[in-house]
Amino acid sequence: MxxxxxxxxxxxxxxxxxxxxxxxxxxxxxxxxxxxxxxxxxxxxDASGDGALNRRLDRISRQLDRLDRDSSIMAETIALFVRYYLTITPPLPSGDQEAARALGRERFEIFVAQVGKRVASGGRLVADVMDRVSASNPDLFMRHVEEGAPLGHSMPEKATPSIQTTGQAPGHSPAGREEAGNV
Structure with a gap:
């Protein structure tokens, strides 16, 4: 030919x-x-090549969207925790500060070990918590909650149980802390 x-x-x-x-x-x-x-x-x-590329790009786009969502949730969680912690934690008397630092170092070491275990096992606490929250209360992230207001208090027509938090470690009473601050 x-x-x-x-x-x-x-x-x-x-x-x-x-x-x-x-x-x-x-x-x-x-x-x-x-x-x-x-x-x-x-x-x-070569539609198969273009299609495969498009599927990969779509998957990467979805992964980036999830990462953006997760990082936003983590940033908000950390910011709210820090604001809450700084608001409710009274300053310690100078005599109690060394014991508090020692306890803080011990708790931090435990925290680091727990983070290391979760990372090594591939577990994602944020994803686990978000899955549990969305399964038990799917409209939680859709409603408008007053910033800083405890959950359940912004929607009076819906009786939602709220967790009472004192900011104290288990076994420590608020009265004991106030007495320690007055010494």
Missing amino acids: MKPKLSIYLSDHVAERLTLAAKRPGSNRSAIVDAALDRFLNPER
Whole structure:
């Protein structure tokens, strides 16, 4: 079968790349140009390759959306915790500060060990908590809650139990802390 002859002009860098590609065993310049033009001019271009690329890009986009959502939730959680902690924690008398620092170091070491275990096991506490919260209370993130108001107090028509938090460690009473502050 006779193929039509075509003369074309290429830029220097494309001609160099074509010559380099034609040096591979089993290929020549005509076959490479023919295959490239066929792919370019075919209206049903390698749809499987484009489709696979689009699926990967969609998956990456969804993963980035989840990461953005998770990081926003973590930032808000940390900010609310810090504000709450700074608001409710009274300053300690100077005599109690060294014992508090020692207890803080011990608690921090336990915290770091727990984080290390979760990371090593592949567990994601934020995802676990969000799954539990959305399963038990799906409209929690849809309603408008006053900033800083305890959950359940912003919607009087719906009786939602709220957790009472004193900011105290288990076994410590608020009265004991006030007495320690007055010493």
